[in-house]
Amino acid sequence: MKRNNFITLFWVSLAVSMFFFFAFTSEKTIENFLYTILISMLYSFVLGGGNGMLNSFLNKRIPWAEATTKRAILSIASILILNFVLVYFCNYVNFVLIQKAVTTETFFSEKYNFINWFTINVALLISAFLHAKGFMEELKKTSRKEVVEQKLIAKSANAQFESLKNQLDPHFLFNSLNVLSSLIDENPQQAQKFTASMSKIYRYVLEQKDKELVTVEDEIEFAKTYCNLLKTRFEDSVDFVFDVAKEDYQKYVVPLSLQLLLENCIKHNFATSSKPLVIRIFSDGGTLCIENNLQVREQIKESSGIGLSNIVQRYALLTKRNVFIEKSEDYFKVKLPMLSAKPNIVSVKPDDEIKAYKRAQKRVKEIKGFYTNLISYCIIIPFLIFINLFTGSRSHWFWFPALGWGIGLASHAFQVFGIGESWQEKKIREIMNQQKNRNNGNI
Template sequence: MKRKNLIVLLWVSIGTALFFFLFFTDEKTLHNFILSFAISALYSFFLGIGNGLLNDFLNKKIPWSEATTKRAVISIISILVANFILVYLCNYINFVIFQKAATPAEFFSGKYNFMNWFMVNIALLISAFLHAKGFMEELKKTSKKEVVEQKLIATSANAQFESLKNQLDPHFLFNSLNVLSSLIDENPKQAQKFTASMSKIYRYVLEQKDKELVTVEDEIEFAKTYCDLLKTRFEDSVDFIFEVNKEDYRRYVVPLSLQLLLENCIKHNFATSSKPLIIKIFSENDILCIENNLQEREQMKESAGIGLANIVQRYSLLTKRNVFIERSEDYFKVKLPVLSVKPNTISTKIDNTDKAYEKAQKRVKEIKGFYGNLISYCIVIPFLIIVNLVTSPKNIWFFFPMLGWGIGLAAHAMNVFAIGKNWEERKIRKILEKQNKQ
């Protein structure tokens, strides 16, 4: 145990010894005070250290955060067994060795059964306090740890997303300049037209590259402009077909995804007037498909891997829906998820994590309130029991506050852990999870 806990047990022993010495000891002698302190220290240290070591052992073997139900069951069983043994041991040392009020035979004959039962209940209340305190401390640590981890994940994802987006700017410029360079030699007039179109397209790239999602309508309009630019170079060698449903126009895709896929089609396939490359962009349920007839180039330089990989990674950071690729002997198709609403994007994840932290703080406050109630119960009820048994042992009245407060405590526990404000949210979440699995 920690030194701080041992000091607390020492002060508890001194306080308890003074209480019994001043109010329940007839002869105020040094010997009686030392005896009172020895008995108080016996119970305080045996029960405190025993339950503390038990709680530390269970925290290492079965942490609350990993197996709450299993830990609760094992804690209850171990607390009952441990405190039963500790109380009988303390009572034996107290009555047989310290006070010499009974012989070993008398102690085990049943004469002290009521005292043993009474002390076991007191020990269980103290143990409940210690384990509740341990649970609350671990809950705070776990909550803070989870929030910190979520913040790190969100920050890392944000940095990764920004890195992916920053690939688009130089990537597009590099490829466009390559096309322009080839056109200058082949067709200077087309090169001038290409330069004008390129400036218009590059403006869109600069406007959209910092966004996480854009509407399908904006992306389609940009793709058509980009196709016109490609037509300037390849003329009849490339043909583009757009068959996108109008209802999909207000939905969302990642920006510049069509441009990257169109670029891949041109880069990986040959196109001639006799064998034109046909690229089709169309809707399929809630998916935007980009399909081309397969005319692979025989000698291809190793790809930089920016295009398709970039799109897949950006989608993975924004949604659980995947980008699918279909390939056959005749065609190559990429399926992009079309999002009906903007999800919790990367830029808002840190804000959402802050809200989650506030919610976690509120939850910890509720649990702290319950355990504060439990701790008060564990302190006040034993005091009332002692007062009752000392002042009027024949008139047992402590059962009434113990039962009444106990019912209130149970209701408080149900409100915090079972039927509280979060119960409806948990039920809704479970129903939605079941529907998603179907």
């Protein structure tokens, strides 16, 4: 327990002792006042401290959020056993050792069994309150933590993805202007055509850059248009070969991936009429491949690698499949995974999410209902016992509501935490998961 809890117990015991001293003590002496404080602190620190330490211990070993059913069963069993032991210990120290009102034999007689039973119910009330309070605090803490984590993950992923996509605009524009500036000097007429074509291509860039995935067919058509522009500048120095299977056209790749890789081919390799640069775009085993013969150009400054790293990072955000890079003395190849379907960015459908929320809400209400029932039992039954014993009634009628309500409370506990609808749902899910795993193994 924390230091603040001990301070709270001290003030509670002091307040209780003052109440009993001024309300029920006939001889108001300093000695009796000290006795009252001692007895009050005995019960406060032993019962309150013991239940508090038990709750803290269970919170560390078996948190509510990780194993609700197991924790509830252990909490009920442990508080019953612990309070039974602590109450008998406190009462024995109080009546036998401190007040010396009775002997040990008398303390364990039938008369004091009723007093012990009454005190046990009061202790159970305190313990039930502490455990219910701990459950609600843990539930709120877990809910806040999950919400914050999901918001941070979503914000981080969105920011990272937007950052990657925003790199495309300046990268594409910079390379296109370099090509245009070269054409203006070499062939002004072609430069005009290039400018018109570049505007069409840039329109495609603006349309597709906000998309997470595009079809292979759209990307190939765009790549062909872009290759025609490159062909305008390099003429016979560069050859492009497209050999993508028609059945792969409806698969998906990240947008502008071919354009970035084509730029890299031109940027890092020299091309002449005698030694043309041959760039092949083809499909191979579920991947879209871009391959060129290696004719490495001497670099004045080291490349930033923004194009290829951009593609790799965008794929990492969308799928577990990797981008493969192969390099030999003769060729350089990049393999892009072709996805058969767009991945679900949201793992749970809205309808399923609503149903899951309603189930969780219903579960929380069931648990809260049980603890409300338990706290009510611990308040009302001791009150009935008090009335029955101190009114001098010969018949102990409090046993009937205590046993009847106790049986109902036990049934409620089994229904909420172990046996009942929740247990049936668990078994159904378990059987369905087994059948699902068996079917997956046969595929």
